[in-house]
Amino acid sequence: MAQHTDQELISLIRESDYAAFEQLHARFWPELQKLAYKKIGDRQDAYDLLQDMFIEIWEKRETLNFGDRLPGWLQKRLWFKLSTYFRNQGFRKQHQDDFKVYLENENASDFDPIELKEAEAYYEDLLAAINKAIDEMPNRMREVFLLNRNEKYSVNEIADRLGLSPKTVRNQLERAILRLRKSTETYNPSALQILFILWIIKR
Template sequence: MENSTDEELIGLIRISDYAAFDELHRRYWPSLRRLAYRKTGDQADAYDLVQELFIDLWEKRETLAFGAQLNGWLHNRLWFKLSAYYRTKGFQQKHLENIRLNLEQVSNAPQLDPLEILAEQKNYDQLLEVVNHTIQEMPDRMREIFLLNRNEQKTVVEISKKLGISPKTARKQLDRAMGKLRRSTQQYKTSAMELLFITWLISN
């Protein structure tokens, strides 16, 4: 099984060959779990998300359209799991802190490209482009405040001290920045949490 191509494994899985499924699981589990951990900051949640992904794959093996690139397909499925995860849990402070610490530990790992889970999704590719463009088009001070908050997780008070402005001004600029992002992505029907998730994905 180790020498089988992804396409061969898929063919065998479709006819309920569990050995092929086990090989697929062995081949992709480690990278998917590392990616899930990087994006959740929680080992248990990362395990559960990837486990659910493989359970879905086995249960729906006869009808799933895997596409040409299995790696991209699996990461695309993980994207939807992560999106649902954040819709349910939101950006709790403990997640942000765990993610920040984890990013420091694995930031040099080349296999953890934060955009790879979106590679097969044209809609999200377009959304990312819109978000990036909107951030770049923000006034300089607004963009600086927004990125300090989103990229470095600095609080309003910390930003105000760093830039020598009042907390009220920092908060107002953050609110305006999020307003710009919501308006520019309105057609994609993203929730506030999903939008935060998208901006976090592209900033790390």
């Protein structure tokens, strides 16, 4: 197979040349894999994240702005994927741990084991909806919300950090929580699932 320049690869990929895409993959995967693994520390997660990134590139090949320098563009896209990964992982782990403690305090033994299993599966779907709602928040609202929920910053601490008034911070948090409530409106939860929803949107 002829080796193309980076710009030639971009042009060919835009024309849906899959051989060019495979060449792109082979040329840049090893270095990107090293970077992803260095940041994540888990080979499988790094592989999956990078695989998702390349799939997205192929699926969006006709509309992506690859920029002038392909290596730099790919690294920036990897940083974006990594930031999303860490944001979602942090949110997920915190709420899994907190909800487990909450159930213990609420005497979870009163619930049927099968119902608990269903709630765990439901949790995955609900969390996906919540993360989507967070990703779609305006930048400032998302920043305020994550500082409060993930970093445990108080309203006043967020105000000081971001140079906002406490009233503005409270307004942003209220709007963020409203968005989360709306993101769960289409669900038809069981009693235990309702308990989870109430916990996550009111805590």
